[in-house]
Amino acid sequence: MVALVIAEHDNGSLKGSTHHTVTAAAQCGGDVHVLVAGSNCGAAAEAAAQIAGVSKVLVADAPYFADGLAENVAEQILAIAGSYSHILAPATAYGKNILPRVAAKLDVAQISEITKVDSPDTFERPIYAGNAIATVQSSDAVKVITVRGTGFDAAAATGGSAAVESIAAAADFGKSAFVGRELAKSDRPELTAAKIIVSGGRGMGSGDNFKLLEPLADKLGAAMGASRAAVDAGYVPNDWQVGQTGKIVAPMLYIAVGISGAIQHLAGMKDSKTIVAINKDPEAPIFSVADYGLVGDLFEVIPELVKELG
Template identity: 80%
Template structure:
């Protein structure tokens, strides 16, 4: 029984979600192999070889794999799938783009967003926006799985020393092509990897107020900035800052929610945070049900006072 983890990377370094996925793969039993499919991605393959607990790294290098196009990466995975009992992807935008295609081509049921491995064929995953946990058993010969990174500790990025084996890269499918990417650049920590997140909600009232109130707090704490769906829909914050079921799933050491009511959709994305602090003038706000510390106060007064006291 051997598991294959499909590494998420930028052709130079391994992304953090891969480390959590390796931990999930180890829980499935047996050896863990990692596939690094990319172009000029030797550095990423070497980084994967340093991950603790990895028995082998497979490196497929081709121009068609440079940008993680689903058709090409899926074909590469399928070329190797016969050797593995479990194929695991991080439950990120990239992983969710490729995994369904692999599952469909293998004619198996994908097991999505797992947060725990009970046994090699039994897994737990959240349903109903995280309000219930489903235990799912699969009898498929090959199990295609996406892993919610917040459910598993990250494997150590160093300490391992395994071989990197070059595998033949499959030819590009020609069904899609990479046109370009528009990436948001920020000096702040990346939202899903940040240890501290401060999030604002609709109560902030405008983009100007959102920036005026949230930016100083984030600067003081060295935090990433997040937002509720309501704040994003209202144009207060960019789409890539949305935390929630339809945004990003986060589990930082500290999550500070300012003016966020705590709708189910938002709680699904952050309730696994280690410490949750909520500031809201509505003492009946659902956010207080998951908060470790709650302050019933006007955020326009409380947050600036908090900034001054830090």
């Protein structure tokens, strides 16, 4: 058996999600190959070759792979899919955009957002907003899988010495084109990769009040997040949203401020190593998953906490 990991990258470097996916692929048994489909993506391919556990890196380099269009990347995967027993990608916007197309064209059932590999044909994945875990067994000849990164440790970025092989680029699919990209720029860590996250909820009261959390995040070197209620109210941008319909995170420390703890939010952060909840409602559901809870007025507690941190 040989597993193929679809690398998520920006042509110059790999995204951290790729390292988690390599770990899942290694647990499927057999060798692990990584496909880097991009444009002038040699640096990303070299980074992939250094990942511990990877035996080969395949590089498909063409201008129409530059922006990761699902149609083009899927065609490249399909061109080599016959050599693999498992095809895996991160359960990020990138992977979720590509693999359903691959699964459909291979006429197999995609296995989405796995959090554990029980055996080469059996996997665990959360359902019902994470309130239950389904064990899924597949008899398909090729298993097409997206991997929830929070369920697997990241493979070491160094220590590997995989061979790098250039392969023929599949033809441009030709029915889609990249138009533009709007990037949110921040000096803070990227939300899904941050080791510490400070999140605010509807209890913050307004977008301006989120500024109260900035000194705390600055002291801790943390990313900032939010609940869906805060995003829907227009307090903060969509890319801050943590939860089932937002980003799935598992930092070392998650501080939830003014967040009640709706099921969909808990689904996105309950795997955090340490959860601290600050809420004035002692009955708030967030306290059921918190390691440390503080009942109090956040507008008093947060400034005091920042002061104590020096």
